[in-house]
Amino acid sequence: MSVQPDASNDPSADHALGQRVLREHVASVYSTYGVSTLTHMAFVVVFGSIIYSQLKDPSLLFWLAGLLMADIYVFFTPRWNPSRPVRESAYWARKISRMVTLVSMVTAVVPWLIVPHDNLPMTSLLMAVIVGSCARAAQSLWPLKPALFGYTMPMSLGMITALAWQGDGLHLFLAAAGAAYLLLTLHAGVGQHKLLTASLMLRFENEALAARLGEQIAATERASEEKTRFLGTASHDLRQPLHAIALFGAALENELRDRPEGRNAERLMRAVNALGASLDTMLDVSRLDAGVITPAPQPVQLDALFLPLNHTFAARAEQKQLQLRVRASGLWVHSDPQLLHRMLSNLIDNALKYTARGGVTVMARERGDAVWIEVRDSGIGIAPEQSGRIFEEFYQINNPGRDRSRGLGIGLSIVQRLSRLLGHPVQMHSRLGRGTHFRVVVPAVSAAARELIGALAPAATADAATGQRRGPAPVLPGRVLLLDDELEIREAMMGLLRSHAIDAHAVADEAGAAAALRQASGEGRPFDLLLCDYRLADGADGLDAGLRLSQGQGVTTPLLLITGETSPDRLQRVRESQVPVLFKPVVADSLLQAMAEVAVAR
Template sequence: MTGAVPAPPLPDDIDARILREQVDSMMRTSWSGAIAAFVVGLGFWSISWAQTGDRGALLWAALLHSCQLWRYLGCRRYLRTPAAARDAHAAGNWYARALLLNASIWGLAPWLFFPEDSPLVTALMMLVLLGMTTGSIASLAPHRRALLSFPIPVMLGLSSAMLWQGGALELFMGVSALVYLYVNLDFGLQQHRLLTEALRSRYEKEALARQLEEQIEIARRASAERIRFFASASHDLRQPLHSLGLFGTALERRLAGHPAHALAGNLMQCVNALELSFNEMLEVSRLDAGVIVARREPVSVAALCRALDASFGPQAEARGLMLRFRPGAHWISADPALMERLLGNLVHNALKFTANGGVLLAARKRGEQVLIEVWDTGSGIPAAELPRIFDEFYQVGNPERDRARGLGMGLAIVRRLADLMGLQVDVRSRPGRGTLFRLQALACAPAAAQPRVEARPAGHDTGHPGLCVMVIDDEPQVRASTAAVLEQAGMLAVTADGAQQAHAVLQTQADRAQPVDILVCDFRLRGEEDGLALIASLRAAAGRPLPALLITGDTAPDRVQRARASGLPVLYKPVPAEALLGALNAVFSEGDR
């Protein structure tokens, strides 16, 4: 599922990049120094030739300017070469040799141009040569060999010429030139080391950043592959489970009053447990896909507690546990359905891990926040386990994966729901004493009173017997089980395995004067067929907006988003028979209006 971890870059690679940067920098900064050297050299030989008429000055000038032209052409050729084709090692060595030759020519200047009877001109020449040496240190510091190639010949030529003259002043100036050379070289080598280490640190950080990006990409691909794997596995497992649930319901109803009815009831209990597990995984997928949108409105904490008491009170009573609520008169800004689901998961989790005592849900106000706390007297959570309790499939103290204790998805859903609504969830626990989950929600003013409307349980009244329902699914068991449930409810069920057969059935039913009233279509059909496109084509063929219900076992985030964006009612496999009949009733009733 994951690619091989790339090896870190070899030192040689970094060294090569450092050398390239050093040579490039030296080549780019050589222009200003070359111009200054040309002007100074021109002044040297012009003044000397004008004063003495010595043709040796012209020979020195020819050597100097030829060397400068050679350096200019070489630098220009290097800088015009594409970066990928540059040979930094060869270019650096060439430039060092060119500098050595150029410096040797400058080292001859004190021997050729020093006047014997003009200390002022001698001092001026020394100042010029010392200035050139100092200036070269800054421009040549990136490249060690070049750094040594220029100052040493120049200063040795100057110092030797001064010492050769033998006077006290000349001896002092010659020794001073050597000291000056040492100080400048020491400074230049320190600069070279600092620049090199700075480049090395930079390239090592870049290499680490690239490795981090590669690791992030590997993790991203692994996560995407994991999602695709679980979505595919979930789809393949949901298909037979969906059929099993529908067949089981049909069998349980048919065996009503028969001695074997208890067996059918046990079968349905197992099916319901499996459906609960799959629905938890589906909810995580839907939250990850971003298809669940939280809406904010004033929510009464007391109303939430009444709903939770109705859901979990009997369970707590059956286990001899106390389930208490102290909601106060607080109102919070949240999504009521998502908030009930979040708190329900916390209460369910607390009851599951509490053997004695009970669970308390209490609310209190702190500033602009309402703190909703779920306390239990259960087994508690070790401190080392706390960072992982919101991970998927993680359960404290259940290494054997006892299915009776759930899948470990409840708190993962809590974290996602809290993030979706922008709420903060904290947890504190003491092993053997119990656990506290604290939720921070924004307080708000109470909502205006609304008239109460009694809701009818979905699925208990289809209200439309005799409907002709086309069931489209590429799985024969799904078609058969769905048809069995529909026929038990008094409907006419016709089936198709894909687009071609669906169009044929649509035409056949129209010819029989018993047209299809509603479509029940799987999202992903055989091959490249798509349930959304098929529904659109069947509506076009029928010449009317046929009511349609989309059923899918896909939990991949992109498919969940597509299903939600279609605007069609969507059910996620496995679908209980009552939920299917209730959805059909709602869809057809909406179509009638």
């Protein structure tokens, strides 16, 4: 028995597939091996006894003994079982084909012993038995064509020739009927064999495809994890020196504020801040993926939200000779003002990047219980085949040279994440060469709620929309302890803090910090704030160390964590600890503001 699989470019794969199919055929045939053999032996005894009792021909006893011996040999000979290796399938297919052929050849003798007696009832019984055996073989042996042919043809041909040998019309008719039945049986068996073979080959091919797909998915997941680890490590390693540069630059800018050299310090800080903004954009993706950002939905007046957006992008639009139209609507929506501001800011920023002439329009329309906030541009548009990729990280249209002025290609990815976080669907419609418009669907605030919040001061609403805070200058802590294992950052931080008249002390490890806290407590001059880096030397965890130190010495010292980590798992851990955190590189004003807030909260 051989299986002929479809030709392919990999002969070894075709051979392996053929071996698996053949093994399934062999397993199917051998699954009824024992029961079929015992049943056949019992039937031979009954059938032989009936025939002998009617014909009294001693030769029938010799035939009966020979057939029983063949059945006994078939039953006790070693047989296939599932533990047999696949490579032996062809051997077992040949073996069972030879055995069933042997049984059939012994059976083929009996028509020559019965038909010549011209006993029509016995002849009819013989034909019924042989036809039934062929039918059974067509059902159980068609997985192996040699076995099917080997079992059906000898006994059928023996019966047909014995009938035809008689020469009279009745026997010739019976011989023709037997021949026709044999042909139909073989034809049906071959057809079933082909269907089964094709089905098994398709099944195994699908399993192979599924296995390869699983391997590809696993490889993709590993690559994604490796990419995440690489970006996390690279981001941290970039943030460390940039954080030091920002601190040194802020201290230098403060010292040179009223001197001519101060202009260079200002230019330096603008470059540092631009680089920090790029890193913060990547950090936003990690924070969103980590679930660190929790929305705080509230009624938001869109006009108060649109005003700062107009101020932010008007100068840039004018520089590109574009018209920026931000239309007032008088509508209120229910959303997180800061996160919605970020979504619209990214959409407007993206529209301005890809618009060379014309302009950008920002508008809002009420539609039932929702408000459609739309950002329309007259830019280059998006081809249909690219529309599914624009929300991918780092994907940019028509920017093969990675022009830095067009950003990193993360803005729309952040929009998509914020859309899921806030539950504000984002819809996009675009025509290539004609422009694009994005629509953000936001829940509207009911009329009753508008009346309730109508007394809010416009200035307070605008501050809520953009997250701005107004008030007196922050009161900085008097004494600060810094725990950071990098010398450059300790020196930079000391320079910045001391330039603002803060008594700062820096240490490199937890033991040094504990000693400094004990000394300060003994002198009666405890520290007002503990600044701690997240990643310390030798893999020490700054969060755990900071929590231990802040609760030590019988005095609670406010803790402010500073980190360059972007790993979602670690960001989630920081969030769960509820410790205030700043992300490197830290802008001096943000650092001082956070220090004042943590110290006051004490």
